Amino acid sequence: MESKKLELATLGGGCFWCTEAVLLEVKGVEKVVSGYSGGNAPGKPTYKEICSGLTGHAEVIQLSFDPDIISFHDLLMIFMTTHDPTTLNRQGADVGTQYRSVIFYHDENQKKVAEGVLSELSSYYEDPVVTELSPLKIFYEAEDYHQDYYRNNQSQGYCNFVITPKLAKLRKIHADKLKNAI
Incomplete structure (x- = not known):
């Protein structure tokens, strides 16, 4: 049996709990890990340090995907x-550089x-797209309690009011790309 050749993508779309929950539903996505990237502070950062906004890191997810099932282009479209890639350093009520929209590319093809x-x-949105595009330098895995956050905390207020609507939007506009297509 031939093993799959998986690729990595590292993306930040505000809170990593949201981005993780959305991309876990996409066909071809094998694994999603919440973490931090894009900063200059020395050593492995903690969630508390990231939340201070002083590390320069963004909340990101790093996912493994099968390019034979979902292309990098289609992942990025989702x-x-x-x-909202038009709000600088914020997603909804989450404000700070740690919540910026960012694509950390792994190679020149991804770039x-x-x-x-x-x-x-860019023509799809009324306001300019401010998503940062940067090479991935390092990815730090977030603490265990951030992994599979939505699945483990669906009754929590943030999940109900922020993540669940994002999942509804995903299911509406990208139904054909989901693992459990309706």
């Missing part, structure tokens, strides 16, 4: 249309695809 998606979507 990512870009399930958060090229991301540039194309950003260009393609």
